[in-house]
Amino acid sequence: MSNASKTMAQQSFIGFFLSAGCDNFPQALKRSFVAALWFAFLTFPIMVIRVNTIEKTVAWHWDRMAYIALAVFFGSFVWRWLLARKELKKDESKEESRVESLLTKVQSNTVLKLIALGAFALVAAAFPQVFNLYQTNIMVSCLVYIVLGLGLNIVVGLAGLLDLGYVAFYAVGAYAYALCNMHWGIGFWYMLPIGAVLGALLGIILGFPVLRLRGDYLAIVTLGFGEIIRLVLENWGDVTMGPSGISGIDRPALFGMKIGVIGSTQYMYYIMLGLLVFTIFCVNRLQNSRIGRAWLALREDEIACQAMGIDKMKTKLMAFSLGATWAGMAGVVFAAKTSFINPASFTFWESAIILSIVVIGGMGSIRGVIAGAIILILLPEYLRDFAEFRMLLFGAIMVLVMVFRPQGLISAKRKIYHYTVSKTASAGNE
Amino acid sequence: MEYFLELFLGGLTRGSIYALIALGYTMVYGIIELINFAHGEIYMIGAFTGLIVAGLLTMLGFPGIAILAIAMVCAIVWAAAYGYTIEKVAYRPLRGAPRLSPLISAIGMSIFLQNYVMLAQTSDFLPFPELIPEFGFMKSMGSIMSSSELVIILATISSCVGLTLFIKFTKLGKAMRATAQNRKMAMLVGINVDMVISATFIIGSSLAAVGGVLIASHIGQINYYIGFIAGIKAFTAAVLGGIGSIPGAMLGALVLGLTEAFATGYVSSDYEDVFAFCLLVLILIFRPSGIMGKEKTQKV
Numbered sequence: 001m002s003n004a005s006k007t008m009a010q011q012s013f014i015g016f017f018l019s020a021g022c023d024n025f026p027q028a029l030k031r032s033f034v035a036a037l038w039f040a041f042l043t044f045p046i047m048v049i050r051v052n053t054i055e056k057t058v059a060w061h062w063d064r065m066a067y068i069a070l071a072v073f074f075g076s077f078v079w080r081w082l083l084a085r086k087e088l089k090k091d092e093s094k095e096e097s098r099v100e101s102l103l104t105k106v107q108s109n110t111v112l113k114l115i116a117l118g119a120f121a122l123v124a125a126a127f128p129q130v131f132n133l134y135q136t137n138i139m140v141s142c143l144v145y146i147v148l149g150l151g152l153n154i155v156v157g158l159a160g161l162l163d164l165g166y167v168a169f170y171a172v173g174a175y176a177y178a179l180c181n182m183h184w185g186i187g188f189w190y191m192l193p194i195g196a197v198l199g200a201l202l203g204i205i206l207g208f209p210v211l212r213l214r215g216d217y218l219a220i221v222t223l224g225f226g227e228i229i230r231l232v233l234e235n236w237g238d239v240t241m242g243p244s245g246i247s248g249i250d251r252p253a254l255f256g257m258k259i260g261v262i263g264s265t266q267y268m269y270y271i272m273l274g275l276l277v278f279t280i281f282c283v284n285r286l287q288n289s290r291i292g293r294a295w296l297a298l299r300e301d302e303i304a305c306q307a308m309g310i311d312k313m314k315t316k317l318m319a320f321s322l323g324a325t326w327a328g329m330a331g332v333v334f335a336a337k338t339s340f341i342n343p344a345s346f347t348f349w350e351s352a353i354i355l356s357i358v359v360i361g362g363m364g365s366i367r368g369v370i371a372g373a374i375i376l377i378l379l380p381e382y383l384r385d386f387a388e389f390r391m392l393l394f395g396a397i398m399v400l401v402m403v404f405r406p407q408g409l410i411s412a413k414r415k416i417y418h419y420t421v422s423k424t425a426s427a428g429n430e
Numbered sequence: 431m432e433y434f435l436e437l438f439l440g441g442l443t444r445g446s447i448y449a450l451i452a453l454g455y456t457m458v459y460g461i462i463e464l465i466n467f468a469h470g471e472i473y474m475i476g477a478f479t480g481l482i483v484a485g486l487l488t489m490l491g492f493p494g495i496a497i498l499a500i501a502m503v504c505a506i507v508w509a510a511a512y513g514y515t516i517e518k519v520a521y522r523p524l525r526g527a528p529r530l531s532p533l534i535s536a537i538g539m540s541i542f543l544q545n546y547v548m549l550a551q552t553s554d555f556l557p558f559p560e561l562i563p564e565f566g567f568m569k570s571m572g573s574i575m576s577s578s579e580l581v582i583i584l585a586t587i588s589s590c591v592g593l594t595l596f597i598k599f600t601k602l603g604k605a606m607r608a609t610a611q612n613r614k615m616a617m618l619v620g621i622n623v624d625m626v627i628s629a630t631f632i633i634g635s636s637l638a639a640v641g642g643v644l645i646a647s648h649i650g651q652i653n654y655y656i657g658f659i660a661g662i663k664a665f666t667a668a669v670l671g672g673i674g675s676i677p678g679a680m681l682g683a684l685v686l687g688l689t690e691a692f693a694t695g696y697v698s699s700d701y702e703d704v705f706a707f708c709l710l711v712l713i714l715i716f717r718p719s720g721i722m723g724k725e726k727t728q729k730v
Contacts, residue, residue, distance in 0.1 A: 042511050045504070046478055047550045051485030053557055058486060064550075083523060162530055164537075209715045216465045216533055220665060221714050224707035227662075231707075235700040348658070352541055359534055392545035398538025402531050403523045 020084035151326030157364035159319035160299030165226025171346035173331020188252035199328020203321035245342025362408025445687025446586035450641030451664030454634025460674035467536035470661020471543035476509035476639025513635025672720025
């Protein structure tokens with residue numbers, strides 16, 4: 001009996017999948033065929049023909065056209081199915097995914113939560129001892145991106161201000177440490193807080209004029225600022241050493257001791273881990289604070305928020321400068337880690353990567369941003385063969401996530417206050 | 431004086447190209463209030479298609495003018511096809527979503543297209559054949575203005591005039607204006623809004639392709655990255671003139687092109703892009719509605 005109903009369900013699933021968004025299967029087939037033909041035409045000049053105008057040769061890649069047509073033919077079924085499913089689920093969009101409900105289960109149970117946290121802490125602490133230098137190095141850069149993601153998450157996820165020039169603050173932190181270290185030999189531990197303060201200051205200076213702008217204008221202006229900072233770093237050769245960058249930046253010393261390359265990488269890892277824990281703690285506390293709730297309100301509806309007596313400018317500036325604070329700190333760590341920086345590390349693409357971490361992970365969700373950074377930074381490192389497809393995939397995933405799962409991998413959970421309405425009150429309402 | 435004239439004409443050429451791209455931005459923004467981040471990439475794809483077709487035809491031994499015409503037509507066709515497809519894939523499913531969603535989707539599309547062209551073609555600079563011939567009557571002016579500059583300026587003027595007439599007098603142009611004013615109301619009076627939006631993307635993309643082929647032929651080289659900076663500058667031009675306004679976009683592009691030309695000519699060429707960005711920031715701060723834009727109050 002149950003078996004029969006299962007096959008029934010399966011059949012209807014297959015039927016639904018094959019003809020989603022269409023009247024019947026033949027129509028779906030026809031639409032997929034048309035889509036395949038259209039994309040074959042669309043990609044024809046750029047994918048198939050490669051002209052070498054100097055040697056006067058032409059290379060034809062007809063095989064690519066076949067791949068594209070096939071991929072689009074099958075992909076269009078999935079596309080329509082996903083669209084139809086999204087349409088169906090519109091009413092029950094509050095429903096959690098399986099991973100999310102598992103996470104909630106773990107979090108609501110104190111024992112399970114402690115076990116999970118303990119396991120995480122153990123793995124994180126043992127990581128550099130177990131794995132080699134290369135792995136540790138990758139992990140350090142992953143941690144840097146998590147911190148950057150969490151910082152940008154304050155601006156984009158919580159306050160809803162799309163900042164496309166986040167890398168500017170990161171660059172300022174890195175260059176501040178590099179220059180101070182080169183000229184005056186100031187150490188890492190002094191510069192970490194200074195970098196944070198510089199980031200925050202720059203956030204306020206940049207934020208003050210631009211935060212009056214509406215969402216999409218803000219995006220463009222921050223992008224412009226990011227590019228201005230990079231161009232200045234590149235062209236102001238007397239101070240920043242121009243495109244060749246600054247090398248020989250000191251790594252942090254452990255109580256004045258000089259430690260070797262392996263030691264310093266491990267040390268760097270633990271510093272980053274500490275910074276990450278500090279960041280998570282701060283962002284978590286901020287989220288539930290008065291200012292955090294003001295950010296959420298501002299994100300949802302600016303006018304209603306102002307009507308509730310929230311100072312729009314102050315709240316936005318707080319978000320902008322707090323986000324920049326972490327970028328400044330991460331910049332100092334980055335300069336100390338690589339001991340060489342140049343303007344090429346701070347292009348728009350860096351901003352785009354950090355933004356995609358936040359968007360794909362889930363805007364406003366700490367766990368989501370961590371998951372996003374781990375997936376987006378670690379996966380390309382281990383899938384070296386696909387390294388050149390990395391940015392292509394980032395772009396495609398950004399579009400797909402926005403179309404099909406706008407809340408990201410792990411969506412942010414809003415605090416819900418449960419009211420128990422007394423019987424008399426509800427009776428009175430009726 | 432001759433230096434001044436040279437800079438002026440160079441600025442005019444730059445401004446013309448920005449105008450061709452900015453029109454696409456401003457039309458799309460006027461209708462669906464979206465900054466189409468991928469628009470710069472359409473311009474780049476137009477240039478690449480032009481290069482590929484021109485390269486093929488040169489090897490087949492076609493005459494110069496025929497190459498220019500065919501390459502231009504192909505670039506327009508494919509760029510329009512890309513514009514149409516991008517709207518359908520990345521923006522249409524997001525209609526009615528929060529404002530940030532289509533914008534992030536557009537950024538994703540822009541990243542995707544750049545890398546797609548880089549992987550399918552090359553990441554190096556490609557030499558672009560000189561498609562625009564040297565005219566005999568331009569010889570006397572050779573030191574201040576080349577024939578390709580003349581062609582670019584004339585092509586832009588005719589495109590702009592054509593577009594203005596199109597928007598003003600055709601049925602589709604009327605439908606576009608109606609949709610821009612109030613999309614729901616336009617639907618109610620029987621305008622196929624989806625079709626109008628697609629048409630907007632197609633027209634904007636075609637103009638960008640014209641700009642792409644012309645500037646590539648003028649400068650003589652292209653790579654996959656040209657769309658990014660050009661896109662931002664054209665957007666600056668659109669904002670400068672007042673986004674959503676077509677004559678505004680043309681005026682803004684002209685102002686931006688001239689500013690850049692004089693700033694690089696008299697101040698320093700190292701900071702070429704910085705001037706454009708500074709202008710953008712200053713305008714958005716002091717006059718966000720642009721030169722010809724209307725002050726709009728935000729509705730609840």
